[in-house]
Amino acid sequence: MSTVVGAVIITRHGDRQGFYQSPTSYTASDTAITPLGEVQEYQSGQALQQRYLNSSSSTYIQGISWPLPKLAQLDVRADSSEGQVIVNSATAFMQGMWPANVYSNNTLANGTTITSPLGGFLYVPVETVEASEDISLEGYTDCPAFTANTKAVYASEAFKARGDIAEDFLASLAPIVNRNISFENMWNIFDYMNVEYIHDADFYNSTSLATMQQARDLANYHEHAVFTDPELDGIGNIAFHTLLGPILDGFERIENTTVGLKMMYLGCAYKPFLSLFNMTEVSNPNIVDYASVAVLEVHNSTAGDLTLKLAFRNGSSTTTDGSDLVATPMWGEDDGTSLEDFRTKLSPYAITDLGVWCNKCENKVSRGCDLIEIANASTRTADVTSTTGAQRTSPLVAGVIGAIIAFGTSILPPLPVPSTPFSSRRR
Structure with a gap:
């Protein structure tokens, strides 16, 4: 029987407005989170609260503070690009995990008890990670070698063959998609359709589910080809190479009990998920949906060994207790991967410098x-x-x-x- 002593949570932002990213450099325009996205993230925080902060849960993080957070136990970071949509997602997530409550109060010298505004609102700090100041959450932008590799992917025989198969389907989209129609631009085509399908009633009513699924399948192929690499140190995995830095740092601080870290939260786009799954041999070649969560749980066995277990949920919460997070073995190891093995296998590829x-x-x-x-x-x-x-x-x-x-x-x-x-x- 093992107990959870800490967790590194990797999340994708919630539903957002449309945006555009370069199909070669992946430099993105700004966008904004929607009320739907805020609810998705809030509910995700609520579900993970029940999974990790509820002392009766089998995956309760031992010693973590609730209902009031101890900030020394938390490290919350979010990519500040794309118009703060990821930062706002992190804020909504933390509101769900640590909601307003009457315990957020203090008693003054005259005996008056003051409760924080909005019924005891709790302010969990979110560090905004600026791409110009920190490479960890967005290691693929302003990366000429990555751009060159992306162009090489587009020039490959396999990519061109898939594009030839999709040619007629793409041509059929021209009347309804306000994007350049080419297989190289498949991500932007799908993203435009996905946003419109969620938010535009006319588009929703005139576009079949089969059409949406075909567009998604092509986008999945496209992004998996770009953000993975057959070689662990290949530039296609750069999104996870840089994310490994804070992940390994989080494990070290969880392992060192004098530091007291219990939870690290890393808010990012979908790209690192593809590289993460590729580098840990998880069979999931698809773009993760809005509000998806991958949690690296640190378990302490009765023998005192630290083991990592990956729990993953694609998309927003479908349960209120976090039970929809699915055990997802890395390297095919159903019982988890030792922390030391994880370090041995992946730390050589972490870019922290x-x-x-x-x-x-x-x-x-x-x-x-x-x-x-x-x-x-x-x-x-x-x-x-x-x-x-x-x-x-x-x-x-x-x-x-x-x-x-x-x-x-x-x-x-x-x-x-x-x-x-x-x-x-x-x-």
């Missing part, structure tokens, strides 16, 4: 890689291509860059100075 990411992505011009290039060009005696910490610029790089800027400003007219990347996250 900005310099490594810049080299792998062949990026020299953005996301801090430009500053590393400046530092490299200005020194012959120091190794400045490595960074430390959670994808932030190292003190060495920052110091060298600072010296360059200080020297440059003493002899040149004032120039715009880029802010140092990876130095902070915003709450």
Whole structure:
């Protein structure tokens, strides 16, 4: 009999308005969460509260605080791209997990008891992870090597053959889809249809379920081809390479009982799920739906060994107690994977160093890689291509860059100075 001592929760955002992303670089436009998306995330938080915060549950996280959260036990992060839709999803999720309650109060010296606004609303901080400051939740954008690989996928015989089969179907969509009609643009075609099918009554009534399913099947093939790779270190897996950084950090802090972390929440898009399943040999080649959840549960056996079990739910909650999360064996190991084995198998592919990411992505011009290039060009005696910490610029790089800027400003007219990347996250 094992007990759960911690969990890393990976979630996709809830329902949102339409948006567009480049079919090669995957740079995305902004969008906004919908009331439906907020409800999906809120209900998801409620369900996981019953699964992990209810002391009578078999998957209760031992020692986690409820109904009032202890912030030292939590680490909640959300990708701030796409117009804050992922951040707002995280906020709604946390409202479901730690709802307003009368225990959020204090008694003043004069004996008056004050309850927090909105019936005891609880403010669980969400760290917004800026792509310009941190690579962990969005390692695939501004990554020229990933873009080149995506173009290579599109040029492959298998991809072109699938596109040829879909040609007539795609042509039939032209009258109803306000997107460029090509198999390379299949994600945007499907996303447009999916948003309209959910929110536009005319589109819903005039488009068959079979048409929607065929579009989804093609989008599944398309995105699986882009965000997976037959080689574990292949650039197609970059979305999970960078996400592994905070995941492994979370496990370490859960394992170290003096730190006290009980739960890490990582809010992201659908892309890391595809790479996660590919790298852990989980047979799920499809795009996960809105509000999907993958939980890496850390179990402590009676022998004292730590084991990981993956619980997955595709889409929004269908139960109120989290029982719709399905045990999903990694590497075919039904009884779970030891934490040490997980580290051994995957830590070599975790990208936690900005310099490594810049080299792998062949990026020299953005996301801090430009500053590393400046530092490299200005020194012959120091190794400045490595960074430390959670994808932030190292003190060495920052110091060298600072010296360059200080020297440059003493002899040149004032120039715009880029802010140092990876130095902070915003709450």
